[in-house]
Amino acid sequence: MSTSTTVNNAPEPAPEVDTARRRNLIVGTAVVGGAFGAAAAWPFLASFAPSERAKAAGAPVEADLSALEPGQMMTVEWRGVPVWIINRTKAQLEGLATDTKLLADPDSKRSVQPPDASNATRSIKPEYGVMVGICTHLGCSPVSRFEPGDAAGMGGDWPGGFLCPCHGSKFDLAGRVFANMPAPDNLVVPPYKYLSDTKILIGEETKGA
Amino acid sequence: MAEAKAPAYDNASALGRALNWVDERFPLTVLWKSQVAEYYAPKNFNFWYFFGSLALLVLVNQIVTGIFLTMNYKPDATLAFASVEYIMREVPWGWLIRYMHSTGASAFFIVVYLHMLRGIMYGSYRKPRELTWLFGVGIFLTLMGEAFFGYLLPWGQMSFWGAQVIVNLFGAIPVIGPDLAVWIRGDYVVSDATLNRFFALHVIAFPLVLIGLVAAHLIALHETGSNNPDGVEIKKIKDPKTGHPKDGIPFHPYYTVKDIFGAAIFLILFSVILFFAPELGGYFLEHNNFIPADPLKTPPHIAPVWYFTPFYSILRATTEAVIPILAVAVVVLAVMTVLTIRSKTWKMIVLGGAAVAIVGLFTLDAKLWGVVLMGVSVLAFAALPWLDRSPVKSIRYKGPIFKTMLALFILSFLVLGYLGILPPTPGRTLVAQVFMFVYFAFFFLMPWYSAMDSWKPVPERVTG
Numbered sequence: 001m002s003t004s005t006t007v008n009n010a011p012e013p014a015p016e017v018d019t020a021r022r023r024n025l026i027v028g029t030a031v032v033g034g035a036f037g038a039a040a041a042w043p044f045l046a047s048f049a050p051s052e053r054a055k056a057a058g059a060p061v062e063a064d065l066s067a068l069e070p071g072q073m074m075t076v077e078w079r080g081v082p083v084w085i086i087n088r089t090k091a092q093l094e095g096l097a098t099d100t101k102l103l104a105d106p107d108s109k110r111s112v113q114p115p116d117a118s119n120a121t122r123s124i125k126p127e128y129g130v131m132v133g134i135c136t137h138l139g140c141s142p143v144s145r146f147e148p149g150d151a152a153g154m155g156g157d158w159p160g161g162f163l164c165p166c167h168g169s170k171f172d173l174a175g176r177v178f179a180n181m182p183a184p185d186n187l188v189v190p191p192y193k194y195l196s197d198t199k200i201l202i203g204e205e206t207k208g209a
Numbered sequence: 210m211a212e213a214k215a216p217a218y219d220n221a222s223a224l225g226r227a228l229n230w231v232d233e234r235f236p237l238t239v240l241w242k243s244q245v246a247e248y249y250a251p252k253n254f255n256f257w258y259f260f261g262s263l264a265l266l267v268l269v270n271q272i273v274t275g276i277f278l279t280m281n282y283k284p285d286a287t288l289a290f291a292s293v294e295y296i297m298r299e300v301p302w303g304w305l306i307r308y309m310h311s312t313g314a315s316a317f318f319i320v321v322y323l324h325m326l327r328g329i330m331y332g333s334y335r336k337p338r339e340l341t342w343l344f345g346v347g348i349f350l351t352l353m354g355e356a357f358f359g360y361l362l363p364w365g366q367m368s369f370w371g372a373q374v375i376v377n378l379f380g381a382i383p384v385i386g387p388d389l390a391v392w393i394r395g396d397y398v399v400s401d402a403t404l405n406r407f408f409a410l411h412v413i414a415f416p417l418v419l420i421g422l423v424a425a426h427l428i429a430l431h432e433t434g435s436n437n438p439d440g441v442e443i444k445k446i447k448d449p450k451t452g453h454p455k456d457g458i459p460f461h462p463y464y465t466v467k468d469i470f471g472a473a474i475f476l477i478l479f480s481v482i483l484f485f486a487p488e489l490g491g492y493f494l495e496h497n498n499f500i501p502a503d504p505l506k507t508p509p510h511i512a513p514v515w516y517f518t519p520f521y522s523i524l525r526a527t528t529e530a531v532i533p534i535l536a537v538a539v540v541v542l543a544v545m546t547v548l549t550i551r552s553k554t555w556k557m558i559v560l561g562g563a564a565v566a567i568v569g570l571f572t573l574d575a576k577l578w579g580v581v582l583m584g585v586s587v588l589a590f591a592a593l594p595w596l597d598r599s600p601v602k603s604i605r606y607k608g609p610i611f612k613t614m615l616a617l618f619i620l621s622f623l624v625l626g627y628l629g630i631l632p633p634t635p636g637r638t639l640v641a642q643v644f645m646f647v648y649f650a651f652f653f654l655m656p657w658y659s660a661m662d663s664w665k666p667v668p669e670r671v672t673g
Contacts, residue, residue, distance in 0.1 A: 048406070054396045075505055080398035082505040133505075137576055139377040140370060141507040165509050166374060167525050168633040180529045184574040 060203025062195065065128060073144060075133065078202045082133040082141055083190055085200070088126070088173055092160060095148065096121055096174050099159040103172065104179040105186055111176075113189035114205045122174040122189050130192050130200065131175040133162075137183035140166035146173075162187075244431055249457030250464055251437035253671040257331075258464075259471035260324035266472055267317045268423065272416060274310040282362065284408035286401035289364035290501040308487040314356055315493045316479055318516035321349060325590065329615065332602025333436040339594040341433065344426040346591040351419045353517070353587070358411035360514065361404060365498030370511045372399050372407070378524075381577045398504060439671045440602025446670065456671045492630075510632045518629025519622050523586045523648070525633055526641035527579035535578065536570050538646070539563050542653055549656065582645070589652040596652060598660040601667050608663035618651035620644075 058079045068074055068087045075082045088096075097120065100106035108122055116124050123129050133141045142162035150156050154163065154170070161172040170178040175187030191205040217238045218225035231237045281300050283292040296303035325345070328334055334342035361372045376399065380390035395402035434444055434454075443454040458464075488494040492515050497508040513521050527535075543563035547556045570578065599607055604615065621644040628641045 048392050048395055050391060050394075050396050051402065054400070054402060058397070077505055080396075080400060080504055137377075138374040139380075140374060140511065141505065143507070143509065165507055165632065166370075166511050168638070182525065182528060182576060182579070184576050 058203065060201050063200050063202060064198060065200065066198040068128075070127070071146070073146075076202065078132075078190065083202050084129070084131055084133045086129040086173060088121075088129055092146075092173050093121065093126055095159040096172060099172050102157065102159070102178050103176045104181065104184075106176060108176065108186050111186035111188070113186075114191045116206050117189045120174075122176070122186070124192070124194065124206070128200075129174055130189060130202065132188040132190050134188070135164040135166065135169055135183050136177070136185040136187065137164065137167055137169050137181075140164050142169070142171060142187075244427075245461045245465075246459055247453075248431055248460040249443070249454050250435045250460050251439075251441075251443050251454075251671055252456055252458045252463075253437050253439060254435075254464065254467070255438055257323070257327040257438070259468065259475070260320050260327060262468040263320045263471060263475050264317070264324055265423070266475070267313055267320055268419070270309060270313045271317065274306050274313065275412060275416075277306050278310055279412055282408075284362065284405050286364060286404050286502075289362060289404060293363045305483075308483055311494050312479065312483050312487055312489075314359065315489070315514070315516065316482075317352065318356070320475075321352065322516075325349070326619070329593070330604045331436055331438050332440050332597065332599075332604075334594045335436075335440075335597060335602045336594070337433045338430070338436060341426060341429040342594055343591060344422050344429055346588075348419065348422045348426060349590070350587065351415055351422060355411060355415040355419065356514070356516065358407040358415065361399075361407045362411065363498055364404060364502045366500045366502055366506075366508045367495045367498040367511060369399055369502035369504065370507050371513055372403065374511070375513075376403075378580045378583075381574065381580045383573060383577065436602065437671055438603060439605060439668065441667060441669070441671050443671065512630050512632075515626065515630060518627070519625040519648075520583050520586050520629075522625035522629035522641045523645050524579045524583040525629070526638055526645045527575055527582050528638065528642075529575045531642050531645075532570050532575055532578065534646075535582075536567050538649075539566050539570070545657065582649075586645075586648060589649070592652065593655075596655040596659070598656050599662060599664060601664045603667075606665040606667050607659075608665075610658045610662040614651050614655070614658060617647050621647040621651070 061076055061078045061083075063074070063076045063083075063085055065074075065085060065087070068085065070087050070089045071092070073084055073086045075084055077083070105111060108118065111122075113122055117130075121129065122131070135142055142164040144161075145154055145158070145163050146160045148158055148160040150158065158170075159172055161170060162175070163170055164183065167182040169181040169183035171183075171187055172178070175189065177183045177186050190202055192200050192202045193204055193206040195201050216225075216229040217232060218228045220226050220229060228238065232239075278296065281292060281296045281303065283289055293307070296307050298304070300306075328342065328345070357372075357375060361368045376390050376393050379393060380386045382389060391397060393403075394400065395406055434442075434457075437443070437456075441456070443456040446455050447453060448455050482489060482493070488496075495512070495514065497511070500508070512518065540563065543559055546559045550556060550559070599611065601607055604612065624644045625641060625648065628637050628644075631637060
C-alpha cells in the first residue's frame with residue numbers, strides 16, 4: 001500500500017486487483033442469486049397445476065340401466081368426460097369373439113380396465129359395456145357406427161363399433177382399437193360397480209374385485 | 210459524457226427548439242435517421258417486399274381490436290360463448306371489432322406465409338441474416354401459440370375440441386406427457402381453468418413476447434441491411450462521397466410511400482372479406498364454433514383453422530405404416546451426412562442420434578412420432594440458413610433443382626393444407642403421406658441438392 005506523503009498530481013497507482021477472488025465472488029453471487037431466482041419461479045409454475053376444487057370435483061356418478069334396451073347406448077358425464085353404457089345384443093357379443101383378428105390389442109393387455117372387467121367383453125356383465133368415450137389418440141369423442149358391414153361406409157368386414165371423427169381410429173363394441181390406427185390403445189374402461197341389477201356407480205371399483 | 214453536438218434543427222422556430230430539447234435528452238433524430246430516413250434499403254424491392262410491413266399493420270390491428278374485445282369478453286366457461294354473441298349482437302359496432310380480429314388472424318397467417326416464402330425465394334435467411342431469420346421463426350411459433358389460445362376463447366365446439374386435441378399432443382410425450390397435459394389444462398379435462406389461463410396467455414403473455422421478437426427481428430434486419438431479389442449485398446459498393454450504398458435508397462420516403470400503397474391494396478382486400486364473407490365459408494371461422502362447447506360430443510368432423518392444417522396433416526399421416534419408411538429415411542440421411550461431413554465427433558453424434566431414433570421409431574407409439582414430425586415440420590424452417598449450401602442466395606441465380614424442389618415444397622404445403630381440412634380417408638391419408646415426404650425432402654435433402662445444383666453468376670449491382 002502507498003505510504004507516500006509527498007503531494008503528487010499523478011493518478012494514484014491502481015491497487016492490485018485479486019482477479020481470482022473477484023471471479024469467485026461473481027460466480028458465487030450469480031449461483032446464489034440464480035438459485036433464488038429459480039426458486040421464485042416455482043410458485044408460478046406450480047400454480048398451473050389443478051386447483052383443490054378441480055381435484056375434488058371427481059365424485060362418482062350413478063347410472064340407471066333399466067330403460068336401456070338391447071342395442072341401445074347412453075352417455076353419462078363423469079369427471080367432465082363422456083362415459084358410454086351400451087346394452088350389447090347377442091349378435092353383437094358374438095361379433096366381439098370373431099373380430100379379434102382385426103384388432104391391435106384383442107386381449108386388452110396394454111389397456112386400462114378394472115380387474116373384474118379384464119375379460120373378453122371388457123365388462124362385469126357381458127351385455128353391459130361401460131367405457132370412457134374419449135379416443136386414446138388425442139381425446140376426441142368417437143361416434144357410433146353400430147351397423148355391421150359396409151352399410152355404415154366402414155368396409156365389408158366392419159363388425160359394428162365406433163369411429164373417431166378426428167383422425168379415423170376405429171373401435172369395436174368393447175372399445176378395442178383396430179390395428180394400424182392412430183390410436184394406440186383400447187378405450188379406457190372406468191372403475192364401476194353394480195349397486196343393483198340395473199344400477200351402476202361409475203368411479204368406484206367393486207370391493208375385492 | 211457524450212460530446213455536445215450541433216443542434217439538428219433551427220432554433221429560430223418553436224418546433225425546432227422543441228426537437229432540439231428532446232434530442233439533448235433522447236436520441237429521437239438519431240433514431241429516426243438511422244432506422245427510417247437514412248436507412249438505406251436496396252432500390253429493387255418488388256411486390257414480395259410488401260408483406261413485412263403488412264405483417265406489422267396486421268399486428269397493430271390485432272392488438273387494437275383485441276384490447277377493445279377484452280372490454281366485453283368474459284373468460285368464464287359459463288359466460289364466454291354468450292359474451293362473444295353479446296359483442297356480436299348488442300355491443301355497438303362490436304360485430305365489426307370482433308370480425309376485424311377474427312379475419313385479422315387469418316390475414317396475419319396469409320401475410321406471414323408470403324413473407325416467409327419471400328425469404329426462402331431470395332435467400333434472405335443466408336449469412337449474415339441468420340438471426341433475423343431465427344427471430345422470424347420465433348415470431349411464427351409465438352403467432353401459432355397466440356392463434357391457438359385465441360381460438361379457445363369463444364368456447365364453441367371447435368374451440369373446445371381443438372384445444373382438447375392440441376393439449377393431448379403433449380400427452381404423447383413418454384413418461385411426463387400425461388402430467389404435462391394436466392398441467393397445461395389445469396384440470397383433467399379442458400375446462401374453465403384452461404379457458405381462463407389461455408385468456409391470460411392470449412391477451413398479455415404472448416403479445417408481449419411477440420412485440421419483443423418483432424423488435425429484435427427489425428433491429429437485426431437494420432444491423433445487416435435488407436436483402437433484395439438479386440441477393441446482392443448493396444453495402445459492398447458505396448458512393449465514395451456520401452458513404453451510402455450506390456444501390457440503396459432511404460427507407461423514408463421511398464419505401465414508406467410504397468408500403469402505404471401496399472397497405473391500401475391490402476386494406477381493400479381485407480375489407481372485402483371483412484364485410485362480405487367474414488367467416489369465408491367456414492375457413493376463417495368454422496361453422497361448428499357457433500355451437501357452444503359440449504364436452505360430451507365431438508362434432509362429426511373437426512379440423513383446425515386453415516393456417517394449421519399443413520402441419521396437422523403431417524400429424525395425421527404418421528401412422529404405423531410409415532414408421533418403417535421413416536426408419537429407412539433416417540438411415541439414408543445419417544449415411545449421407547456421415548459421408549459428407551469431416552468432423553469425427555459430429556459423425557459419431559449423427560450416427561448415435563440416428564441409432565436412438567431408429568430404436569425409438571420401433572419401440573414408441575406412432576402417435577408420439579406424429580407429434581414429433583409435426584414439431585419438426587414447423588421447426589425445420591429454423592435450420593434453413595445452415596441447410597442451404599448454394600453459392601448464390603436468390604432464386605434468380607439458382608439452378609433448376611432448387612426451383613423444382615421449391616415448387617414441390619409449395620405444392621406439398623398446399624396439398625397437405627387442403628387435406629388437413631377434409632376428414633381422413635385411407636386414400637387421402639396415403640396422399641398426405643407421400644406429400645409429407647416431399648415436404649421434408651425440401652428441407653433435409655437441401656444440403657446436397659443445393660450444393661450439386663447449377664447456378665448463374667451474380668452481378669455486382671442489383672438489376673432492378
